[in-house]
Amino acid sequence: MKWVKWVLLLAMLLSISVMASKIKLVVWCGGGTEREGLEAAIVEYKKQNPDVDFELVDVPYAQYEQKVRLGIMSGDLPDLVTITYPYAPGYMQYMIDLRPYIQKYLGITPEKYLDAMYDVAAVRIVDANGEIRYVPLHFTMQCLWVNADYFKKAQIPFPPFGGRSDPWTWEEFVEVLRKVKQANNLPYAMSMQRTAERLFNYLGIRGVKILDENLDFTLDKDPRAKQVLEEFVNLFKENLMVPAEWIAAQDPNMAFTGGLTAVLWAGSWSTLDLLKAEKNFVPAYLPKDVEWLSCEGGRFFGAFKTGKKDREEAAAKFALWVGWKNLGYDIYLKKTYHMSAYEEHEVDYDREIMKQVQAVCGRLAEVTPNWVVTVRNSTIYSRLQTPIVNQISAVIAGQISLDEAIKNLRKEYDKLVAELGGKK
Numbered sequence: 366m367k368w369v370k371w372v373l374l375l376a377m378l379l380s381i382s383v384m385a386s387k388i389k390l391v392v393w394c395g396g397g398t399e400r401e402g403l404e405a406a407i408v409e410y411k412k413q414n415p416d417v418d419f420e421l422v423d424v425p426y427a428q429y430e431q432k433v434r435l436g437i438m439s440g441d442l443p444d445l446v447t448i449t450y451p452y453a454p455g456y457m458q459y460m461i462d463l464r465p466y467i468q469k470y471l472g473i474t475p476e477k478y479l480d481a482m483y484d485v486a487a488v489r490i491v492d493a494n495g496e497i498r499y500v501p502l503h504f505t506m507q508c509l510w511v512n513a514d515y516f517k518k519a520q521i522p523f524p525p526f527g528g529r530s531d532p533w534t535w536e537e538f539v540e541v542l543r544k545v546k547q548a549n550n551l552p553y554a555m556s557m558q559r560t561a562e563r564l565f566n567y568l569g570i571r572g573v574k575i576l577d578e579n580l581d582f583t584l585d586k587d588p589r590a591k592q593v594l595e596e597f598v599n600l601f602k603e604n605l606m607v608p609a610e611w612i613a614a615q616d617p618n619m620a621f622t623g624g625l626t627a628v629l630w631a632g633s634w635s636t637l638d639l640l641k642a643e644k645n646f647v648p649a650y651l652p653k654d655v656e657w658l659s660c661e662g663g664r665f666f667g668a669f670k671t672g673k674k675d676r677e678e679a680a681a682k683f684a685l686w687v688g689w690k691n692l693g694y695d696i697y698l699k700k701t702y703h704m705s706a707y708e709e710h711e712v713d714y715d716r717e718i719m720k721q722v723q724a725v726c727g728r729l730a731e732v733t734p735n736w737v738v739t740v741r742n743s744t745i746y747s748r749l750q751t752p753i754v755n756q757i758s759a760v761i762a763g764q765i766s767l768d769e770a771i772k773n774l775r776k777e778y779d780k781l782v783a784e785l786g787g788k789k
Contacts, residue, residue: 388679389418391443393432396423398637399447399503399664402697406687409696417679442669444680447502450662451562451747453489460667462496466681471689481690483730485661485738486706499665500688503703506659506726506733507566507632509649510639515627519548524650525728526721535571538652542605545627554605555628556617561750562660562741563630564757567597569737572655575753576740580788582778584771594757594767601761612762621646632662633726636718637702648718648725658737659729663703744789745781752777 394400400421407419422443424432430452436442437459448456464475471478475497479487482501490499511523521541522528533541542554557563565575571593577583584590600606607626609615621629622642629635630651639646651659666688668680687693690710698705698712702719704726705712712719740746756770765773782788 387416387418388676389420390445390676390680390683391420391422392445392447393422393424393436393443394447395426395429395449395664398701402503402701403687405700406693406696410683410686410693414683417683442671444671444676445666445668445684447664447666448499449664450489451741451750453499453665454742455744455747456667457492457498459669460498461670461677461681462498463500463668463681463685464497466678466685467497470682470685478689481707481710483661483706483708483727484735485730485733488735488738489661489742490665499667500684501663501694501706502666502688502697503634503663503701504661504706505632505634505663505703506661506729507563507630507651508659508722508725508729509651510621510629510631510635510646511649512621512624512627513645513647515545515549515551519545519627521545521548523647525725526647527649532650532653532657535652535654539600539605542600542628546605549627551625551627552604553607553620553626555600555630556607556610556621556626557630558617559611559614559754559758561753562662564597564753565737565741566630566651566658566660568593569658569660570652570654570656571596574736574740575749576743576746578736578739580740580743580745582775585775591767591771594760594771597757598760598767608761611758632659633704633722634663636722640702640716640718648722650725651729656734658733659726660737660741661730661733663706745778745785748781748785749774749778 392403394403400423403421411417429449433446433448433456467473467475467478478497479491486501486504490497490501492498511527513527516523516527521544524530524532545551546554568575571589573587573590573593574583601608601611607615607617607620610617610620617629617631618635618638620626622639622644633648651657666684668677668684671677687697690705690707694705695712699714702714702716704723752774756765756773759765760767760770
């Protein structure tokens, strides 16, 4: 029976060897549909790579950036992390360069990898040295959502799927808000989340920049800035927009899905939530004025520099698999209902609405100029977002004047430039 003992011993040693060679990757993610998308992708990935295990750690959005910052300071970092767009520039230096792994695991050059994406996504993942630090996870674009039943009752066509092909001019759009509000006897016309990104998009369409391409603060220099901001504030005074959404950070989906507004200025990320409302909501183009543009958003996926080369390579391999079209990316997108960052990439969603989302937001991605990304892909803009929201919300609430808000933002900008040691 000695041979049996030897067989059992050998089996045990082999088992220990396999366990020792197995890599466990720790991933920080934002939970919700993001986690569900990653979980679905991981199930398939492990079938192809049984030597890799994963630990997904949910981090509430409100604490996300703080957790990442503390992790960097302490060195207690995961292998992989999802990073929301505004904060991505500040963490690039801590991520590994994915270029050496693109040819190895995707079989294409880094140049072809970038060329496959919308320009507004590609420029976001490359640092000043041309190193590729992230892969796109969910890609979003701001757009309008309209209650098609309300627009039908008001006999107002909307672009591009409601009887009109071209975007509204800004003047037309404001008049549309008035008409649809009146025709449906609504308390308000449009909902919009309280974020600097929505304001940035509005100002950009109207031809006003918070920061220019040189990252100079321009609201106190541009002669049109105050007028355009006043018109934004007047939308609340006229009850075309919901004051509580900017004064008290009320969820804009509440009013829209509850039938209190006819338009939601949000984006492709709202698709899943709006589908659950089971109402006739349709994506539409943003209006056009001096410019016609949108703001891209979503999350990137990056692998931290940990100094453990085997783990870094395993992390890079998984990141590229989950962030490349027709591989794990399609699994992730089908679960989350986000749009693809790759041009001409058709994902077989199980909902017809996603064809409309791709058509609307894909077109907006094509027309958005690079300066939108250049400005927002900066540390100073990411740090300025909270002051922007706080100051404009205070104006809407009647607590300060617009002149005071602009002066306060100038002071905040100057302070940030000094702290950062320059504009970057």
